[in-house]
Amino acid sequence: xxxxxxxxxxxxxxxxxxxxxxxxxxxxxxxxxxxxxxxxxxxxxxxxxxxxxxxxxxxxxxxxxxxxxxxxxxxxxxxxxxxxxxxxxxxxxxxxxxxxxxxxxxxxxxx
Amino acid sequence: xxxxxxxxxxxxxxxxxxxxxxxxxxxxxxxxxxxxxxxxxxxxxxxxxxxxxxxxxxxxxxxxxxxxxxxxxxxxxxxxxxxxxxxxxxxxxxxxxxxxxxxxxxxxxxxxxxxxxxxxxxxxxxxxxxxxxxxxxxxxxxxxxxxxxxxxxxxxxxxxxxxxxxx
Numbered sequence: 645x646x647x648x649x650x651x652x653x654x655x656x657x658x659x660x661x662x663x664x665x666x667x668x669x670x671x672x673x674x675x676x677x678x679x680x681x682x683x684x685x686x687x688x689x690x691x692x693x694x695x696x697x698x699x700x701x702x703x704x705x706x707x708x709x710x711x712x713x714x715x716x717x718x719x720x721x722x723x724x725x726x727x728x729x730x731x732x733x734x735x736x737x738x739x740x741x742x743x744x745x746x747x748x749x750x751x752x753x754x755x
Numbered sequence: 756x757x758x759x760x761x762x763x764x765x766x767x768x769x770x771x772x773x774x775x776x777x778x779x780x781x782x783x784x785x786x787x788x789x790x791x792x793x794x795x796x797x798x799x800x801x802x803x804x805x806x807x808x809x810x811x812x813x814x815x816x817x818x819x820x821x822x823x824x825x826x827x828x829x830x831x832x833x834x835x836x837x838x839x840x841x842x843x844x845x846x847x848x849x850x851x852x853x854x855x856x857x858x859x860x861x862x863x864x865x866x867x868x869x870x871x872x873x874x875x876x877x878x879x880x881x882x883x884x885x886x887x888x889x890x891x892x893x894x895x896x897x898x899x900x901x902x903x904x905x906x907x908x909x910x911x912x913x914x915x916x917x918x919x920x921x922x
Binding site for chain 2: 645646647648649650651652653655656657658659660661662663664666667668670672673675676677679680683686687690691692693694695697698699701707708710711712714715717718719721722723724725726727728729730732733734735736737739745
């Protein structure tokens with residue numbers, strides 16, 4: 645498949661996540677949209693790794709070019725798991741204090 | 756149209772449709788279920804790109820662990836009723852327009868770059884996505900980041916316990 649198809653797909657997914665973060669007020673849905681953006685980037689990294697691998701395969705049939713992209717995806721998943729673990733506990737604590745997950749209640753630092 | 760192309764378009768349409776449904780569904784539980792469908796579609800893309808290890812890790816970590824955690828939290832808070840109190844339509848419109856402009860600009864800029872004009876992602880060829888090759892590189896070249904990852908997980912675990920415990 646042409647790489648531009650993957651680029652377009654990943655950008656559209658990413659922008660759906662951006663729109664979600666900007667328009668929704670529910671903290672959990674904002675968090676899920678961040679996960680969506682991370683996944684769009686992961687998809688693009690894998691597609692680019694296969695693009696570089698395909699170019700290198702023409703000269704060397706056992707080439708490992710582009711494998712770094714897939715390892716980055718692995719590390720991004722690790723970081724996302726750690727982030728979800730901490731972020732959800734912050735949301736639970738916020739719910740315990742305000743009995744709501746509306747991020748508009750969190751403007752106390754404004755004044 | 757080859758089988759690969761049909762699968763690509765089907766998975767792309769599924770991912771985009773489900774991602775839109777994540778945004779517009781009122782009930783947070785429905786949003787989570789749609790997001791799980793997005794993750795399955797993206798895993799299908801990984802399998803199509805012959806990145807089998809990433810595909811299965813995506814399913815296990817995202818669709819398995821993270822989404823179950825989200826479901827637990829939503830059900831713990833009893834949020835399954837409609838809990839979006841604020842209805843600011845102007846803000847919503849502004850956010851949508853801003854996101855749409857970002858999408859148009861990014862697509863136009865990235866697609867006009869000369870490096871990607873005639874490049875293709877090799878779908879079937881190559882074996883860099885297999886667990887054997889990935890494991891060799893991970894435990895030889897990337898062993899220090901791998902170990903730092905374990906420290907990160909430990910600190911995240913301690914942080915979650917400290918934040919989440921009743922004080």
